[in-house]
Amino acid sequence: MDCIFCKIVKGEIPCYKVYEDEDFIAFMDINPINNGHVLVIPKKHSELVSGLDKNILSKIMPLAEKIGSAIRKSGIKCEGMNFEIFDGKTAGQEVPHVHLHLIPRFSEDGYEHKYPAGYCDPNTRERLEKIAEQIRIAF
Numbered sequence: 001m002d003c004i005f006c007k008i009v010k011g012e013i014p015c016y017k018v019y020e021d022e023d024f025i026a027f028m029d030i031n032p033i034n035n036g037h038v039l040v041i042p043k044k045h046s047e048l049v050s051g052l053d054k055n056i057l058s059k060i061m062p063l064a065e066k067i068g069s070a071i072r073k074s075g076i077k078c079e080g081m082n083f084e085i086f087d088g089k090t091a092g093q094e095v096p097h098v099h100l101h102l103i104p105r106f107s108e109d110g111y112e113h114k115y116p117a118g119y120c121d122p123n124t125r126e127r128l129e130k131i132a133e134q135i136r137i138a139f
């Protein structure tokens, strides 16, 4: 397979590893937003979160919390932390293998999320009820 993260898992491409167990590996993002920017990936390939085994899904957040705590304790500048998964190309996923970003944050670090035009639409409440219903019936 031509997946760059699978190659990292197999050791075919080097990485700056911070953690590894039987299911996961965590390593430094090579284009860090801030110092201490780590990627946590399941070893078994899946492009999307929906393709992950339940067992892996249940482990990823506890592991992310553990690594996030280590980053906070490490002395790296970190006043807050983003836990981010971009699920799908349209959502900003650049490597098609699930990865969770741990991004240390501090005030005025220049990293920000942009909101779309019309973000504070006054008709939002009615629309929210309709959309919530759409989601509830989809379970």
Ligand SMILES: [Zn+2]
Pocket: 003, 004, 005, 006, 007, 044, 045, 046, 096, 097
């Ligand atoms: Zn992969």
